[in-house]
Amino acid sequence: MDAHCINYADTGFFSKTITDYLDNDPALAPFYGHRPTFEGFEQLLKTKKVTADREVLVEVLTEQYNRLSVVSSELSVLSTQNIEALRANNTYTITTGHQLNIFTGPLYFIFKIATAIKLARQLKERFPDKNFVPVYWMASEDHDFAEINHTKTGDKKIEWPMEAAGATGRLATKTIRQALNQYKGVLGLAGNAPQLAEIVETAYTRFDKLADATRYLVNALFGEYGLVIIDADDARLKQQFAPIIEQDIIGQNSFKHISDSNAALQKLGVHIQVNPREINFFYLLDGLRERIVFENNVYEVLGSDIRFTEAELRTEIEQHPERFSPNVVMRPLYQEVILPNLAYIGGGAEVVYWLELKSNFDHYGIGFPVLILRNSGMLVTKEVASHIKNTGFMIADIFKPADALKTGWVKQHTEQNLTLNAEWLEMLGVFEKIKAHAAHIDATLAPSTDAIRARLKHAIESLERKMLKAEKRNHEVRLEQIDKFKQALFPGGGLQERSQNFGPFYVKWGQQLITDLIENFEPLEFKFTVLTE
Structure with a gap:
């Protein structure tokens, strides 16, 4: 594939906070640790304090x-070598995480992991x-089933209909x-469809739990590149986090600190993504994941009859x-406690x-990782690329609105003069004479003349728009190609990666798709990557 890189700010799809970061x-420096650069990693490696119990981590991963x-x-x-390497003090993790979307959900699920693999390679070099x-990191404890129970390929939505409760x-x-x-x-049945069909069939029929099915699917796609998949829903891993669980539920520390940070960020114009609660933990059992609240000197699990005094709560956590x-x-804090992690x-x-x-x-004395914006990208097939080529646009042009592209194309290719600028200049000269004539009779008539000129200007502009629209109809076949590639690359007006599943692209390119993503992504250059066939 050929890679075309575009500044994130030039796409129009990324927030000001992200581009500022x-x-x-x-102004954002107080809210993170080291910069997302090789120099930032070098600085972090000099001071990194690992809290993870490496032997327990390897034990859990090996069992999983x-x-x-x-x-x-x-x-x-x-992957097996990488798990074993985690025992060594000079081994660190580069982590990404996501929910357990069925069939991997949208493309950016795949993009996240490809970014992590590429960054790990570059750091090793x-x-x-x-x-x-x-x-x-599998978000196996998440309980929002509605966010993961579907995926889209083209206009078709595939959904897993089920009443679900508890951790996904x-x-x-x-x-x-x-x-x-x-x-x-x-x-x-074409191309690499049988291969992918066998993978998903095995994942969802040979494994009883969604976490295990997802591990199999992701490992089938990324195992050969050394990816390690972790399910942190494990008592041994939680034991390392237990002191912070206890301190935070009873002291409500995270609520205080994050609320203060949010207030400071809001003053900078940052749109807050999440707000803390007084208690930021759920109580988790099979089929149950409900909030813990503190009321009337008792810790209650909402939606249940489970209650704890403070002493009972401490015992339960232990x-x-x-x-x-x-x-x-x-x-995120749990992640950094149990992994020797450098970047998220x-x-x-x-x-x-x-x-x-x-x-x-900072309050809990846990090191903050380097924050890396995942690689965003777009996959352009030969068919779609031909539509772009036939219209004469560059890859960077595709981010412009469809109507702007059509207008630009028509103005560039029409043999007609679609503006009335010359005529309007002539009319302005006439209006100056009319205005002078009217003012000679009565000075108060000058504003009336200006109002008539403004109305006529509006009418001229309306006529120009109609002329342009008429000329667009004369090029309807070619302009339809713009609609085709815009719909393919920006389904519903959004980025392809945010809605479309990787499946049809895997059918076309097979495992080479994953290899090409890893090869072409540049995690520390922070560019939008358009990959064309």
Whole structure:
């Protein structure tokens, strides 16, 4: 594939806060640690204090990967080596995370992981005496099923209809057959469809829980590149986080610190992504993930009869830390406690909400990772590329509105004069004479003449728009190509990566799609990458 890189600011799809962060706006400096540069990583490596229990981490990961042996006796050599490497003090992780979207959900799920793999490679080249392991953190404790139970290919929405409760990673996959058949039907039989169909069939029928199914699917796509997949819904990992769980629920520290940071960020014009609660943990059991609230000197689990005194709560955390699930503002802290992590890779909204968290990390003495905006991209097939080429546009032009592209194309290719500028200049001369004549009779008539001129100017501009519209009809066939490539690349007016599934592209390109993404993404250059066939 050929790669075309465009500044994020030039796409019109990224917030001012994100572009300010990438441009090193000093006003944002208090809200993060090191810059997303090789120099920033070098500085962090000199001071990084790892809190993770490496032996426990390897033990948990090894057990989780052993579950894949149910259907595959061969695991990626590189992933296995990377897990073992985590025992060493000179090994660090580069982490991205996402919910357990069925069939991986939108394209940016794939883009996040490709970014992590590429950055880990580049850091190894820059710091050869250290090891860097790309990690996909499965958001297995998330409970928002409506956000993950569907995916889109073209205009077709494939949905897993089910009444779900509790952590999504623990959901049974036995009812996904209808959605699975629909997905395989969309893939068809051509190209690499059979290969991908076999992967998803195995993932969702040979594994009983969604977390295990997702691990198999992601490993099938990325295992050969050394990706390590972690499910942090584990009692041994939660045990390391237990002291902070206890301190934060009882002291409500995160609420105080993050609220103060949010107030400071709002003064800078930052749109706040998440707001903390007084208690930022859920109580987690099979089929249950509900908020913990403190009322009448008792800790209550909403939607249940579960209650704790403070003493009982401390005991419950000590004996069953796995029952306490961090919400969106505490999950990042949990991640940094149990991983020897250097960087977190997220989308624009994620990076902004991480900016809200720095003061809470400081309070607990946990190192803050380098924040990396994931690579954003667009996949352009030969068919779509031909439409762009036939209209004569450059890749950078495709981000302009369709109507602006059509207007520009018509004005460039028409043989007609679509403006009335010359005629209007002649009319202005006449109006000056009329205005002088009227003012000679009565000075108060001059404003009336100006009003008539303004109305006529408006009428002339309206006529020009009609002339342009008429000329567009004369080029209707060619202009339809603009609509075709705009709809393909910006479905519903949004970025392709935010709605479309990777499946049809994998059918076309196979595993080469993943390889090309990793090869062409440049995580620290912060450019939008358009990949054309």
